[in-house]
Amino acid sequence: MKRAGFATKWLPILLLVPQLTIIAVFFYWPAAHAVQSSFYLQDPFGFGSSFVGFDNYSDLMDNREYRRIAWFTVIFTVLVTFFSLAIALLLAVKADKVIRGAKSYRTLIMWVYAVAPPVAGFIGLILFNQSWGPLTRLIGQFGHQFTLGVNYTDTAFAMVLVSVWKQVPVNFIFFLSGLQSIPKSVREAALIDNRSASGRFWDVTFPLLAPTGFFLLIINITYALFDTFGVIDTLVKGEPGNNPMTLVYKVYVDGFRGNDLGGSSAQSVILMILVLALTVFQFRMLERRIHYT
Amino acid sequence: MAQVHLNDLHKVYPNGYEALKPSSFHIEDGEFVVLVGPSGCGKSTLLRMVAGLEEITAGALKIDDKVVNHVDPADRDIAMVFQNYALYPHMTVRKNIAYGLQNRKVAKDEIARKVDEAAEMLNLGEYLDRKPSQLSGGQRQRVAMGRAIVRDPSLFLFDEPLSNLDAKLRHQMRIEIKALQRRLGVTSIYVTHDQVEAMTMADRIIVMNAGRIEQIGTPEEVYHRPASTFVASFMGAPPMNLLPGEIADSALRFAGMELEGCGREAGPIVFGVRPEDILPDEDGALMLDVEIVEELGAHRLLHGTMGGEQVTMHVGKETAVSTGPLSVSVVPEAVSLFDPDSGLRLS
Ligand SMILES: Nc1ncnc2c1ncn2[C@@H]1O[C@H](COP(=O)(O)OP(=O)(O)OP(=O)(O)O)[C@@H](O)[C@H]1O
Ligand SMILES: [Mg+2]
Numbered sequence: 263m264k265r266a267g268f269a270t271k272w273l274p275i276l277l278l279v280p281q282l283t284i285i286a287v288f289f290y291w292p293a294a295h296a297v298q299s300s301f302y303l304q305d306p307f308g309f310g311s312s313f314v315g316f317d318n319y320s321d322l323m324d325n326r327e328y329r330r331i332a333w334f335t336v337i338f339t340v341l342v343t344f345f346s347l348a349i350a351l352l353l354a355v356k357a358d359k360v361i362r363g364a365k366s367y368r369t370l371i372m373w374v375y376a377v378a379p380p381v382a383g384f385i386g387l388i389l390f391n392q393s394w395g396p397l398t399r400l401i402g403q404f405g406h407q408f409t410l411g412v413n414y415t416d417t418a419f420a421m422v423l424v425s426v427w428k429q430v431p432v433n434f435i436f437f438l439s440g441l442q443s444i445p446k447s448v449r450e451a452a453l454i455d456n457r458s459a460s461g462r463f464w465d466v467t468f469p470l471l472a473p474t475g476f477f478l479l480i481i482n483i484t485y486a487l488f489d490t491f492g493v494i495d496t497l498v499k500g501e502p503g504n505n506p507m508t509l510v511y512k513v514y515v516d517g518f519r520g521n522d523l524g525g526s527s528a529q530s531v532i533l534m535i536l537v538l539a540l541t542v543f544q545f546r547m548l549e550r551r552i553h554y555t
Numbered sequence: 556m557a558q559v560h561l562n563d564l565h566k567v568y569p570n571g572y573e574a575l576k577p578s579s580f581h582i583e584d585g586e587f588v589v590l591v592g593p594s595g596c597g598k599s600t601l602l603r604m605v606a607g608l609e610e611i612t613a614g615a616l617k618i619d620d621k622v623v624n625h626v627d628p629a630d631r632d633i634a635m636v637f638q639n640y641a642l643y644p645h646m647t648v649r650k651n652i653a654y655g656l657q658n659r660k661v662a663k664d665e666i667a668r669k670v671d672e673a674a675e676m677l678n679l680g681e682y683l684d685r686k687p688s689q690l691s692g693g694q695r696q697r698v699a700m701g702r703a704i705v706r707d708p709s710l711f712l713f714d715e716p717l718s719n720l721d722a723k724l725r726h727q728m729r730i731e732i733k734a735l736q737r738r739l740g741v742t743s744i745y746v747t748h749d750q751v752e753a754m755t756m757a758d759r760i761i762v763m764n765a766g767r768i769e770q771i772g773t774p775e776e777v778y779h780r781p782a783s784t785f786v787a788s789f790m791g792a793p794p795m796n797l798l799p800g801e802i803a804d805s806a807l808r809f810a811g812m813e814l815e816g817c818g819r820e821a822g823p824i825v826f827g828v829r830p831e832d833i834l835p836d837e838d839g840a841l842m843l844d845v846e847i848v849e850e851l852g853a854h855r856l857l858h859g860t861m862g863g864e865q866v867t868m869h870v871g872k873e874t875a876v877s878t879g880p881l882s883v884s885v886v887p888e889a890v891s892l893f894d895p896d897s898g899l900r901l902s
Contacts, residue, residue, distance in 0.1 A: 447641035450608050450628075451702075455655035457629035465654070469645040 293534065299527035311524070318528035328512070328529075335487065335508040338422060342486035345426045347478060350433030351471075355463070357434070358441045368438070375431035379489065383496025386424035390416075411498060411505060418506040421497055425490045433478050440474035441467070480544045484537070509533060556584050557619045557632070557709035557742050559605065564614035566600050566766075574600040576766045577614060582759075585740045587733070591753035592763035593789065598746045599714055601763070605744060606635050606712050618710060629658070634703035635712040638719065640695045642687040642702075648674075649683040652701045659706075673701040676735070693724045700732070704739065711736065711743040717752065729756060750790050754778065762786050779829075781891060784898040787827045793856060793867045795827040799895070807890070810862025812840045814887050819901065825893040830856065830869035832889035839884035843868060848876055857881070 268274050300318050302311040322328050353371060360367055377385070389397040390410040401408040408416050444467065452466040468475075488510050495514075498505045502515050509529065517526030559582040566575035574597045582588050590598045603609040605616060607628035615622050623631050634655075642651050649670055656666045674680050677697040687695055696716060703711060716732070717725045733756045736743050747753055753760050754774045762769040762777060762785075770782035781787035787795040800809035803821050807814040833843070841861055849856040855876060857868045861883075868883065870876060892901040 445639070445641065447637045447639055448643060450606075451635070451637060451641040451643070453608065454606065454628045454633065454635055455702075456658040457627050458658070461658060466643055472645075 296527045296530045296534075299523050300531050302524050304521065304523040314524065318524045319532075321525065322528055322532070331507060331512050332509060334418070334506050338418070338425075338490075338506070338508055339483055339486040341422050342425045342429065342490070343479065343482040345422070346429040346433055346482050346485075347475070349426065350430045350478075351437050351475075353430070353434050354437035354441055355467075357438055371434050372431045374427065375435070377428065379428060379492030380496045382424055382428040383493040386420055386493070386497055387499075390420050411501070411503075414504060414506055417497065421490070421494055421506065424493050424497065425486065428490075428493060429482060429485055433482065436474055436478055437471065440471045444470050476547060480540065483540065487533075487536070556740060558582060558584050558617075559710065559742065559744070560615075560617035560620075561605075562615040562617070564601070564604060564616060565612045566597070566604060566609065567612045574766055575604070578768050579614075580761065580768065580771055582742060582744065585742055587736055587743045587745065587756060587758045588761060589753040589757035589759075590744060590746045590761050590763060591748065591750055591789075592769075594748055596763045597766040598748070598763055602635075602712050602714055602744060602746050605710075606633055607631050631710070632708050633710045633712055634706045634708040635714070636699045636703050636716040638715040640687075640699040640716075640719075642695060642698055644687055647684050647686060648679060648690070648698050648701075651687065651698055652705055655702065655706050669705045670701075673705045676704070677701050692720055693728070696720060696728060700735070704735070708741065711741050711745075713743065713745040715747055716745075718747070718749070725752075732756070750792065754790070760790075762789060764789070779889070780900070780902070781827070782900050784825060784827070784893050787891065787893070791829065793830055793869075795829050795891070796833070796864075796866045796868075797825055797827050797893070798862070798864050798866070800824050800826045807892070810841060810864075812885070814885075814890065819892070823895050824901070825895045825898070827891040827893060828885050828889060830867045832886045833866070833868040833883050834886065835870065835874060835881060836884040837882050839882040841883050841885070843881045843883050845876070845878045845881050848878060 299311075301313060301315060303314045303317065304311045357364065357368055357371070374382075387410070389395050390408060391398060392409065395408075395410075398408045398410075410417055410420050448466065448470075449462070452462045456462045456465065487508065490508065491510050491514070494507060494511050498507065502511070502519075507515065510533065513526050513529045513533065516522045516529065520526075561578060561580050563577040563579055564575065565573075565577045567573050578601070590601060592598055600609060604611050607623070607626060611624050616624055618631060618633075643654065646654065652670050652673060653666050656669065661669075670683070671680075674683055677700055679694070679697055679701060682690060682694060682698075687698065690698065696719075699716065713732075717728050720728060729752060732745075745752075745756060754777075757774055759771060759773055760777045761771050762782075764785050770777055770786045772780070772782075777786060777790055781790065781795065784797055787797060798809055800807050801822070802808070802819045802824050805815070805819065807824065807826060809826065833841075843857065843859045843861045843866060845857045845859040847858040849858065852872070854872055855870050855874075857870060857876060859866060859878075859881075893899065894901055
């Protein structure tokens with residue numbers, strides 16, 4: 263391959279400056295700031311701060327509520343990731359078989375993708391409205407009084423449901439294009455080799471979708487951890503109370519509601535490390551990933 | 556082993572395109588039938604209908620006296636070799652070959668034995684633990700063959716299995732496939748658009764054109780007694796010379812030539828003669844104005860005009876040739892006559 267060179271070393275640096283500036287201003291600087299604040303205890307009125315070392319971290323570890331929220335976050339992430347992937351895969355497999363009207367069917371599923379998270383949360387609010395929400399009524403038919411924002415489990419259920427609903431279209435698009443990139447003749451060969459449709463799916467289709475699936479797994483975990491903020495905020499109406507919340511939401515609640523910048527910063531540093539670990543894991547797996555040709 | 560009956564098999568695709576006009580034929584036990592025809596004539600469509608990969612619009616498909624129109628591909632007891640091999644990319648060669656057997660509840664040691672046997676037969680022994688992406692085209696082709704033969708099917712279906720190989724390998728595999736089929740004695744349908752493959756491999760050839768069967772016959776019949784001008788010009792390289800002649804006084808007349816004994820009604824006619832059935836002859840009534848001499852080593856092709864028509868003739872390497880006029884004659888019994896309107900053979 264031909265490599266183009268620059269006459270001076272200043273030009274390339276100059277060309278990189280805008281990009282580096284953006285990264286520095288919007289990523290490294292806040293990150294460094296967060297790390298720094300996590301070692302200080304803020305005066306509740308914001309007048310000053312004192313260095314406390316790792317106190318903010320050890321406080322978190324001892325905090326039962328924090329552990330409870332961490333645990334909820336894990337369960338929430340697993341549920342959202344699993345159901346978003348599973349439902350999207352199911353829909354994609356079905357959509358792949360549709361020949362007539364395939365386009366409108368796909369569009370119907372994909373439009374949800376365009377819905378902003380707070381709007382998705384708002385739709386959730388409407389569906390679960392205490393007095394006239396259709397889902398509240400439906401659940402009421404089964405003898406359960408659904409109370410969003412009051413009952414812990416009910417609220418958690420609504421959070422998972424709306425988050426999954428919001429994420430399914432993204433996964434659907436990827437799974438569908440993954441399915442369509444499997445050569446037709448390979449599927450036909452399987453049709454001759456195996457009479458069971460589910461057998462063919464698990465033996466041939468699913469393994470060939472694995473690279474797509476792995477990529478989506480990481481995307482979905484990240485989504486459930488971080489991008490569900492808007493959904494959660496809308497569903498608990500900014501009134502956390504006893505409601506379930508994820509770690510990211512807790513950062514916001516402690517930092518901006520509780521004015522505990524130090525503790526909140528320590529939490530975000532922990533989350534940063536989590537993302538870092540996830541990214542390293544992803545790249546490791548991608549390197550090892552089997553490339554089919 | 557099986558017999559295959561097609562009874563007015565008809566295919567119209569959902570978009571309304573009629574890919575196969577109602578067609579009927581019968582394939583004997585152990586026969587090797589080659590479907591040949593130009594691109595888009597419906598060969599793959601027909602084969603895929605036999606495989607069960609394409610729905611049958613009308614007509615009946617029988618394998619061994621059992622109508623299988625609605626039988627699953629997996630239950631038709633067939634094996635298919637695809638043009639692009641269609642190997643499972645995530646499975647090793649061994650798994651690729653074994654997969655069909657595993658789903659048929661064959662015992663493990665039996666599968667292992669059969670896979671080894673097939674690998675032995677196809678010289679795949681050292682590749683069994685590789686993935687298809689680590690094989691050459693020819694090796695992949697063998698794996699696809701292996702996948703077909705371990706199953707001991709009663710019918711082999713091949714859809715242009717050699718068209719992705721280079722000329723030398725294609726020649727070699729052609730012979731191997733034919734030998735393998737002979738040895739196993741499995742009824743086979745083989746699709747190709749290469750008429751050389753058709754001639755060399757087939758017990759019987761089915762020539763197709765535009766969704767229609769033009770002729771069914773042994774390679775000799777198809778070559779020497781083509782059923783239509785289409786078959787005459789499709790089979791053979793170079794193809795048969797087709798020339799406009801005239802019948803008068805029960806003789807065929809063309810550019811000074813007169814062939815007696817063509818007892819037909821007077822009128823225009825198309826007659827065909829193979830390049831090798833035109834012979835240099837000092838007393839010949841015909842004059843070929845040779846324009847190009849094509850040197851092919853073992854023989855030569857002479858291209859020129861005769862009576863205003865383009866004609867190709869074939870001469871052995873011992874015949875001295877040069878461009879310019881050459882006296883020739885045609886072998887009378889090798890002449891085919893065709894109706895000038897329908898293009899059908901008159902005999
Ligand atoms: N799914 C389909 N829907 C509509 N028309 C189709 C479909 N598949 C094939 N055809 C048409 O049917 C005709 C026959 O196709 P087919 O694949 O059988 O040709 P073929 O003889 O195998 O050609 P080739 O030698 O190029 O493989 C073609 O004109 C093709 O365009
Ligand atoms: Mg074809």
